[in-house]
Amino acid sequence: MASTRRTKAAKVWFWRWRRNPLRRHSDRVEAWIVLVTWAFVLQVGVLAGLAAASSVEGGLAEQRAGSRAIPAELTEDAAKTALTTTSVFSGDDKVWGTVRWTAADGTAHRGRTRVEPGSAAGATVTVWTDDKGRLVAKPVTASQARLRAVFTGVLAGLGGGVAVLVCGRLVRVGLDRRRVEQWDAEWERIGPKWRRTTG
Secondary structure: OOOOOOOOOOOOOOHHHOOOOOOOHHHHHHHHHHHHHHHHHHHHHHHHHHHHHHHHHHHHHHHHHHOEEEEEEEOOOOOOOOOOOOEOOOOEOOEEEEEEEEOOOOOEEEEEEEEOOOOOOOOEEEEEEOOOOOEEOOOOOHHHHHHHHHHHHHHHHHHHHHHHHHHHHHHHHHHHHHHHHHHHHHHHHHHHHHHHHHO
């Protein structure tokens, strides 16, 4: 019994760029489309990533610069236990409490913020306010801001690169469709002659 051996076809790199009598004009066009697509993938990915990272880091730095920690007084006893955990990862079981504080311009303010469970009325808690004395979330640290900026930049870069790849692929699909139409038209012209010579 004869054994069948599979022959492995050698992959020819950059075949669209090589001289070949079978290479069509559309193959050269496709080669340029692939080259331009990958060049844009790199450029758009890097630029989108850098722009997004810079925007996020700048926004968080501005938020840090515009907020300040000030002492506030708890106006009522806080609940002894949290109804729900606010963060699965940090185990932050703080509860909502009403506090009052005096802004930098001397105006009195009241608001609600997260406090330790069971805190008694009159306890001093730290709150974060903006330049108008309104409560804001605690700003992220510089290292947290950098991490967020990098993460956002990577996502934006990947998104931009994928968008360019999809556009390039759509152009190639259109080119393939045109080639099939050309082959069909060529076969309609040559097919009858070929059948006569082989019949």
